[in-house]
Amino acid sequence: xxxxxxxxxxxxxxxxxxxxxxxxxxxxxxxxxxxxxxxxxxxxxxxxxxxxxxxxxxxxxxxxxxxxxxxxxxxxxxxxxxxxxxxxxxxxxxxxxxxxxxxxxxxxxxxxxxxxxxxxxxxxxxxxxxxxxxxxxxxxxxxxxxxxxxxxxxxxxx
Amino acid sequence: xxxxxxxxxxxxxxxxxxxxxxxxxxxxxxxxxxxxxxxxxxxxxxxxxxxxxxxxxxxxxxxxxxxxxxxxxxxxxxxxxxxxxxxxxxxxxxxxxxxxxxxxxxxxxxxxxxxxxxxxxxxxxxxxxxxxxxxxxxxxxxxxxxxxxxxxxxxxxxxxxxxxxxxxxxxxxxxxxxxxxxxxxxxxxxxxxxxxxxxxxxxxxxxxxxxxxxxxxxxxxxxxxxxxxxxxxxxxxxxxxxx
Numbered sequence: 001x002x003x004x005x006x007x008x009x010x011x012x013x014x015x016x017x018x019x020x021x022x023x024x025x026x027x028x029x030x031x032x033x034x035x036x037x038x039x040x041x042x043x044x045x046x047x048x049x050x051x052x053x054x055x056x057x058x059x060x061x062x063x064x065x066x067x068x069x070x071x072x073x074x075x076x077x078x079x080x081x082x083x084x085x086x087x088x089x090x091x092x093x094x095x096x097x098x099x100x101x102x103x104x105x106x107x108x109x110x111x112x113x114x115x116x117x118x119x120x121x122x123x124x125x126x127x128x129x130x131x132x133x134x135x136x137x138x139x140x141x142x143x144x145x146x147x148x149x150x151x152x153x154x155x156x157x158x
Numbered sequence: 159x160x161x162x163x164x165x166x167x168x169x170x171x172x173x174x175x176x177x178x179x180x181x182x183x184x185x186x187x188x189x190x191x192x193x194x195x196x197x198x199x200x201x202x203x204x205x206x207x208x209x210x211x212x213x214x215x216x217x218x219x220x221x222x223x224x225x226x227x228x229x230x231x232x233x234x235x236x237x238x239x240x241x242x243x244x245x246x247x248x249x250x251x252x253x254x255x256x257x258x259x260x261x262x263x264x265x266x267x268x269x270x271x272x273x274x275x276x277x278x279x280x281x282x283x284x285x286x287x288x289x290x291x292x293x294x295x296x297x298x299x300x301x302x303x304x305x306x307x308x309x310x311x312x313x314x315x316x317x318x319x320x321x322x323x324x325x326x327x328x329x330x331x332x333x334x335x336x337x338x339x340x341x342x343x344x345x346x347x348x349x350x351x352x353x354x355x356x357x358x359x360x361x362x363x364x365x366x367x368x369x370x371x372x373x374x375x376x377x378x379x380x381x382x383x384x385x386x387x388x389x390x391x392x393x394x395x396x397x398x399x400x401x
Contacts, residue, residue, distance in 0.1 A: 042292035046302035047193075053338040056220045057350045086212060086353045090219045116210045116256055117353055123234055123260035123267035124208045128354075 057085050058095035066100065070149055077150030078129075087113055087148065114142040191341045196296040197363040198335055199276060199390030200346075201372060204397075206356035207269040209234060214254040216351035220336060227322045228252040229333040230273035230348055237399045238265045245399040270393075270400050271357060273348070274299060274320040274333035275381060278388030282312040282321060291330060297362075297390065298337055303329045317385050335359075360392070 038044035063084040064071050074080055085091055087108055094103040120130040137145070145153065161169075209232055217223060217230045232253030236246040246265075250257065253269075260267055276299050283291045283299060290305035291312055301312075306329035313321045313330060324331040336346035344350070345359045360369035372378070372394070379396040380389035393400075 036289070039295050040292055041289040043289070043302050043305055046305065047294050047300065047337075049302075049304075050300055050334055050337050051191075051341045055339050055342070055344065057216065057339075057344075057347045059339075059344040059350060081355060082353050083350050085216075086351045090216070090347075116212070117208055119256075119259060121209075121257065121260045122262035123236075123257060123269065125205055128208055 054092070055096075056090040056092050058090075058092040060084060062095040063091075074149045077152050079149065079151055110141055110143045110148065114146075114148075193295040195363060196340075196361050197390075198297045198340060199360045199362055199369070199392060200273065200335070200349075201358040201360050201369055201378075202271055202391060202393050203356045203358070204268055204270060204393060204395040206354045207232070207271055208354055208356075209253060209257045209269040210353060211253045211256050212351040212353060213271060213348035213357060214252050216347040217333075218254070220339075220347035221334070223331075224325050227325070227331070228254075229320070229331075230271060232257075233270045233272060234260075235268050235270060235397065235399060236260075236265050237267075237397065242397075242399045268395075268397060270396075271348075272318065272320070272381075273391060274316075274335070275318055275387065275389035275391040276333075276335055278390065280387060281315045281317060281385070285311040285315040287311065294337075298335045298340075299332070300334055300337060301330050301332060303327060303331070306330050317382050317387065318389075360390075362390070 033043045033045065035044035036042065039047075060083045067084070071084075074082070088105060089108065091105055094100050094105050097103050115133060118130050120132040124130055142148075211232060213230055214228065214232060217228075221229060223229050230252075231249055233247050233249040234253070234257050236248075248257070257269075276293075276297060278293065278297060280293055280299050283293055286292075287309065288305060288307055290302045290307070291300065292302070293299050303324075308323060308328045308330065310323055310330065313323060321330055321332045323329065336344070336348075339346060340359065346357075349357045349359050358369070361367045362369065369392075373392065376394050378392045378394050380387075380392060381396075381400065382389070
């Protein structure tokens with residue numbers, strides 16, 4: 001009889017363990033996010049959240065709809081492979097607006113813009129067109145001879 | 159911090175609401191995008207890079223990268239033909255404002271754009287103690303900033319130095335391969351802004367992607383291949399001196 005009486009302590013102890021485990025399961029159910037573990041050891045919903053952020057560069061295709069003339073001109077010159085926003089900067093605020101005319105993009109400063117790519121430096125690839133700014137018609141703005149959309153010397157007007 | 163009982167009573171409901179938003183999450187933005195159809199990487203064509211810094215500026219604009227931190231940056235190497243193991247490397251402000259003019263000498267120069275390699279077996283995701291950083295099913299290494307504790311284990315683990323702790327948010331931050339753009343059919347901001355095509359977004363699961371033809375016809379390498387990270391930033395014309 002004594003043995004069973006003593007075993008009662010163990011049963012109570014085991015009961016406590018089972019209860020603690022159940023509490024753990026309940027707490028875990030509420031604390032672990034629903035999508036955790038869907039694809040791996042992380043919260044799958046985070047993927048959607050990161051993907052939902054707004055864009056700032058509108059992308060080349062957004063420009064073509066309205067600025068087809070510039071795009072066509074660009075295609076015939078040495079800047080054919082450049083995306084518009086490479087020089088004009090992020091334009092989603094303008095291009096993706098309901099009324100694009102309401103947001104007028106600021107024209108880039110030709111002097112700094114051209115120099116960024118075309119300043120002569122021994123570090124640049126040999127075939128890339130570059131000029132020593134001090135020797136190449138100093139004082140003259142680049143776009144007096146080279147129109148940025150078609151920088152070839154027969155570029156003509158913008 | 160000295161918290162009174164009143165403060166805690168005020169903070170608790172706010173914390174509960176915040177946690178609720180973490181639990182719920184927001185649905186995926188691009189319903190037409192199927193993660194299983196893509197496996198993203200990047201092609202970096204070193205002979206085409208002119209060191210203009212357009213990518214660094216574009217990345218900062220697109221992703222609100224805090225001042226003094228970089229998700230992508232450009233390095234300029236200056237290597238002698240005799241001592242390839244000690245190249246002179248500069249990256250003033252990550253190349254954001256371009257590079258000083260280089261005079262020709264008997265050593266060679268070249269630019270190397272750097273960024274997250276979006277490793278398939280990435281060391282950074284393996285060390286995260288809470289599952290806040292992971293490789294997505296389409297092969298992009300991302301950070302769940304609502305889950306991140308800011309312990310910076312991942313910052314130490316990245317062999318390429320591509321992560322940092324966001325100075326305001328105090329959580330890990332890194333290149334997302336412009337995940338919010340590529341899932342909408344756009345290219346990354348750095349690729350969009352690159353004037354020479356030195357960077358090209360690559361979808362390795364898309365049989366029509368020009369990356370396949372390029373990889374077949376060029377000698378392409380990844381950074382630190384000995385680390386077996388499964389890096390997916392493929393470098394064309396990578397010099398042995400690049401680390």
